[in-house]
Amino acid sequence: MTSGRKQSQPVLIAGGGIGGFAAALALSRAGIKVHLFERASEIKEIGAGIQIGPNAFHVFERLGLTEAVRAKAAMPQRLVMMDGISGEQVVSIPLDDQFLHRFTHPYALIHRADLHRILLEACLGSDLIEVSTGVKVNDFTDHDDGVTVQTTEGDVQGRALIGADGLWSTVRSQIVGDGTPRVSGHIAYRAVLPISEVPEELRSNTMTLWAGAKTHLVHYPLRGGELFNLVAVFHSDRYVEGWDAEGDAEELQSRFRDAVPTVKALLSKIETWRMWVLCDRDPVRTWSKGNVTLLGDAAHPMLQYMAQGACMAMEDAVVLADEMAHANGDAADAFQRYQERRYLRTGKVQMSARLYGEFYHASGVTRELRNQFLQSRTVDQTLDGIAWLYDAAPVQPRQTQTAGNAVVSDSSSSQLHC
Template identity: 50%
Template sequence: MAKILIAGGGIGGLAAALSIAGRGHRVVVLERQATFAELGAGIQLGPNAFHALDCLGVGEAVRDRAVFIDELRLMDGTTGERVASMPLTGAYRGRFGNPYAVVHRGDLYQPLLDACRASGDIELLGGRPVTRYEQGPAGVTAVTDTGDRFTGAALIGADGIRSAVRGQLVGDGGPRISGHTIYRSVIPMENVPEELRWNTVTLWAGPKWHFVHYPIGGGRFLNLAATRDDDAREEVTGEPADRSHVLGEFPGLSDTARDLLELGEEWRTWVLCDRDPVERWTDGRVALLGDAAHPMLQYAAQGACMALEDAVVIGGLLDWDEDAIPRRLEKYNAERRERTARTQLVAREMGTRLYHPSGAEARARNEMLSSLTVDDLHDRVAWLHGARDFSRGLGVGAGAAR
């Protein structure tokens, strides 16, 4: 039994802890915040996420908190026209083996946290931000900002997009600022007119903006997320935004979409960031996971899903031979980098070519998408949603489309 260190107690870090402990190892999770908690609002979970959650033993607990969505819907945000709808029941669930759902981030995080706390092989330590690591042939030491030192057979950097472990391992500086600003609000569903309480993830696409909404919290709340391609160049993280400013950022929004946007209260804003894909996430006994390895924009709704997949793969590869750990981490890197890099780049492309065009380009998009059958739409997402073993194969699993 080896002792494995994990820097970061977010979704990816806790999932990795469960996966690695499930292989018989002891795990120490070093979280920068004093308490273990997950901030944020809504998050989307594809069938691939539920496959991973089932492997981790928390699938049913997350399902109990989730809202199972009937369809993904793309609307023309200026005309109000429905462009395309992808059903997520029936044939979709049969093909991919699991539902598509939305949850509050806390409703994904809490089952992971509860399972970690119930494990006798996982130690959760808050207030220990890892700032660097040292390693030798037989072990690695994580060093915190207070100088505390924790030594184990491996260190998994799951410390997010601004990962200190990545800073030392990759050394690629700060995140890439996308130039897109997102405004988020969560409102009680009782404030939403009954005719607008859709059990869908609906995206209204407009010129250099888009607006997404869906139910969370067991249907008790509506999650609103409105994004503006405003060429932002400075990072902003969760700052309050004036309601009148938010409403003014989305000119030309069709009537129904405008009605929904006007329901928003207590808006907060972020400037979205990601990073370019990299080939190598490992350094001897150190490896990256989740946003530390492959941070991506939200537009493919796969950031948390990829972190959960990472966790399942890395746990499955860490066997009992401590001397083999560097080789096993290299294999994890090789198995994951192609799939996650493709997802990173697809997310970027969706945020520009699919969601934000205007004029003739928007009309061409609408014509192309409206011509697709339901089977066509399912084929388009099969490489992502249909994955079950999460390897470098871009779509291993039922109905995978290469």
């Protein structure tokens, strides 16, 4: 049994991104007090569009956010992969009744800021959640009966600490201690256009990926078709670090010099791009220690090629809250159980994302074999290959959780993500 004093203390969360607020909300739904610290003075999400698969909607359902998300999201009619060199269609996955029957929930496209705002507003509406902005978590000390967190505003006592502080996590440095992130050599340029600036023939309600040699372009509508999201990715050893910096338009054009005219036409519509150097880390089995654990990118940062970074963080949140609710106040035990339920699934997504990056950027004979393989598959075969990812089982309540949720499956079927 734990002391009443420990039970009355809040769970502390470092980081006010999508994962941090999802964790705060999930814990509050379980009746657990939370104090979240965000280092920025203003709560806002940087970025553009993100894709959310059916697995994310299983989380929204549990958090009571489904309708709010649907109101802001765009629902594409299909996922399409085109060869960015030849212009031929490689694969098209309809997101119709067949998809919905298989996975229950839709595939959606949403502005990252909109999803972040939905989570933030839900948290601000809870009496169990306190949010402090302009406060950075610098360090922590784990005690048997709780944690002391050292922040820029002084020491704070808590029942436990969740590090949801992203790729460069301060909390991770003490728990895992694996140094700096792995630089992939891939650069992402992102931009959002008003739909009126996009040529009419390119305004289709699809999530489209143009795969080139060491490059690809993804585009899709946002906010019910009001906006048009573009993500251009290419290989480069020019950068080892960069986040939300202004991109070099000349380099971008040079990298896509062999692309089909459609791709070049879209790229030419953007005058200013924001650039990210893509990084990840190797999967680890242990990201919890005592009364401290990690969540989202702090635990399992991944490249964007599976479009699952935010989805995995939100899955973490509901699983973690489940384990806390069943732990009778023993955060250390809850964190170990949470970690056991998550590390294989998230590790599989991390490694799959690396493979998909090479798959999309194939050249020469490898590119031809990729196209031939994908063009030969039926829709059913493609859906079979992604069932492991979109299934509801990983976030079902603890009492109905079945063993082995990190199912090994046919991961060779393409998912068309940025």
